């Protein structure tokens with residue numbers, strides 16, 4: 001924390017940028033401090049790494065380096081960054097310029113890193129990354145998790161100190177804004193964004209250029225709003241952008257403001273993101289102090305002021321019209337209006353709402369051109385997309401790939417596949433109202449269109465991998481329950497329809513399913529999709545409809561045979577130890593909390609089903625797959 | 631003014647820009663069922679019963695007639711199998727809340743709804759929100775929708791009896807399932823929602839006939855909205871019937887007094 005604050009203070013003396021040219025001069029002057037070849041020790045202090053003492057590691061590194069004797073050699077400086085995306089391996093330390101990657105670094109490892117690697121140039125084996133086959137990797141860019149990604153939006157995250165505007169400027173940030181303000185008309189900016197054909201990253205996938213164009217054509221005070229509500233449980237694409245590279249988002253918003261003709265912007269960020277609120281608050285202050293936001297930006301006469309607004313965290317508040325109500329201080333309920341918010345949104349004025357990642361894509365589109373952007377991805381879905389990869393997969397983390405990459409590549413090459421030699425069953429994409437995609441569709445390219453075709457959605461980029469031990473009926477029940485809790489309750493289909501769907505799913509998972517239940521679920525599901533008022537309702541049936549579509553036999557097994565083949569719905573299965581497979585290692589016996597397993601060492605064990613409470617400890621921990629679900 | 635060419639249930643008609651589908655249908659004698667709509671209020675589009683199909687080129691959309699503003703030449707179908715099926719489900723779902731409502735029973739018959747399809751939720755409200763909206767409109771500041779999701783319900787602030795009720799009875803009038811009750815008892819008007827007291831308003835005691843009549847209202851505030859002398863203040867404590875008698879006597883008195 002200490003050094004984060006220092007960075008903040010060091011910016012007090014930064015100059016006011018009075019012209020686009022002055023920005024370039026200032027950027028050039030920063031090279032000696034921030035250039036790629038400057039020896040730096042990078043430590044991830046993202047939200048994922050903080051709980052594992054990342055900040056303490058950073059402080060110890062700083063102290064240790066200050067005290068160590070470098071005999072005249074350059075002392076590397078320490079830099080705390082946002083999330084490196086590979087949170088399951090955190091805290092992560094990287095040594096630049098060599099690009100050495102250390103994982104799971106603990107405070108006690110710091111002296112060794114300083115002595116051996118930094119001073120001695122020697123690698124520390126136990127801190128290096130090894131893949132599932134125990135192969136060791138030295139450099140970040142060789143690790144398959146990183147090697148197969150195209151990090152464009154995320155390129156600065158993990159490289160820059162998010163509290164230090166100079167670090168961002170040194171990498172080129174605000175250069176696109178300078179270009180937009182000095183050499184482009186609003187019409188040209190919009191044209192460039194239209195050419196790029198970028199579609200909104202918040203879920204609906206509406207073409208951003210068209211949205212900007214229609215907002216720009218309205219009369220009246222216009223507003224630029226950034227949707228940083230990120231309500232999907234488990235998703236952290238936007239959080240990591242806000243925490244790791246806040247200036248990129250501010251730059252994107254300012255370019256939008258110029259294009260649309262607005263001088264007022266709001267970022268609606270959830271209260272559960274305290275670090276993002278800190279980085280943003282500081283970023284706005286620094287950018288205003290330097291004349292990169294606020295009045296007379298870079299001396300061009302253009303004004304754009306940005307404020308933060310904190311949301312209380314209801315999922316539905318991420319919906320555009322609910323967000324605008326909430327921003328106005330009213331109850332965050334979707335509005336029953338067919339008038340689009342580009343026409344009449346926040347305070348009944350024309351408002352352009354985009355997602356965090358959408359804005360973060362804008363600077364590169366302006367700098368490198370819409371044609372360049374369009375050359376990445378597929379014809380209909382251009383550019384890259386950030387996914388948060390979680391669930392039963394080796395490498396959990398944030399992944400950025402070009403649109404059009406097959407799901408298989410994300411899950412197996414980047415993600416490293418399913419752990420414990422289990423079989424892949426499905427991948428759930430698109431957040432709580434997304435769908436489940438089975439193995440036979442693993443080769444579809446990820447894009448808005450192809451995910452839609454298999455009954456799922458892109459959503460904001462959630463991706464949960466599920467192995468053979470996940471029950472699809474239970475998955476549907478789980479997400480439906482989430483949506484029942486999050487529905488605003490205004491409209492009949494969503495409010496009443498979802499509780500009836502949950503009721504039916506409950507009874508199926510309890511072994512009381514009826515033959516007609518899958519059809520009834522489909523009937524109500526289609527109705528909720530077609531008849532609901534807002535996007536929450538119209539997508540809420542996806543988990544149910546997609547699992548029935550791809551895993552209907554699993555529903556039928558639950559209903560007809562009263563069996564849960566995955567071993568999840570407790571009343572619907574029983575456990576047994578396979579005598580042939582059991583080697584008598586005794587792990588299961590030790591793990592069982594109710595002593596339901598007996599047996600002598602090296603002899604097949606026996607499970608007494610009457611005592612068993614189906615906690616699955618034995619099943620999860622058996623290395624020989626000898627505990628079987630019946 | 632520019633007019634729009636709309637085809638609705640096969641009929642070619644013209645519409646004014648920004649006119650809603652429901653207004654156009656009504657104008658042309660086409661019936662679309664509604665539950666949460668009142669021409670006196672802003673549409674809330676909550677019940678979804680007025681859903682229709684809208685065709686523009688090859689695209690088909692489901693839109694609610696009560697609040698969809700017409701802006702382009704489109705085709706509308708108000709009674710397709712999908713629409714009927716959806717309305718049937720809405721009625722079936724709402725029947726589980728308010729099985730006793732004659733209005734829903736009528737609709738159930740019309741759409742062939744299975745009135746006992748879903749288990750009884752033991753409620754007395756269809757969540758159309760009309761009462762809360764009308765209350766806000768008249769300035770009553772008493773009824774609102776509180777809670778989220780399945781928990782959403784009509785309520786007063788903090789579930790306490792409201793001090794702001796003006797006893798106008800608009801909510802009672804507008805409720806499609808008659809679940810709001812207003813009773814005048816012993817000089818007070820009591821408003822009840824979900825069987826619970828939501829407000830209590832003192833009634834004015836008529837100086838002439840001794841009966842209670844309308845609620846006590848802040849007369850000075852009302853009077854301030856009119857020109858001086860428009861309402862004779864002397865009538866404030868007299869019920870409308872007695873006021874008429876009084877006036878009649880006054881007029882008559884002019885003759886008889888002079889005789």
Ligand SMILES: Cc1cc2nc3c(=O)[nH]c(=O)nc-3n(C[C@H](O)[C@H](O)[C@H](O)COP(=O)(O)O)c2cc1C
Nearest residue numbers: 200201202227230231318319320354355358535536
């Ligand atoms: C229930 C619901 C929740 C949503 N949550 C978010 C969210 O957390 N973040 C977001 O950017 N968009 C969210 N959206 C999508 C927004 O309504 C909107 O489409 C988006 O912010 C527009 O920006 P874009 O065009 O850049 O994607 C949500 C939509 C719905 C229906």
Ligand code: SF4
Nearest residue numbers: 488490491494534537
């Ligand atoms: S669909 Fe659900 S969340 Fe959206 S308005 Fe209707 S009840 Fe509210």
Ligand code: FES
Nearest residue numbers: 046048049083084
């Ligand atoms: S927070 Fe450190 S890698 Fe994600």
Ligand code: FES
Nearest residue numbers: 666675677678696
């Ligand atoms: S009448 Fe239109 S939604 Fe209720």
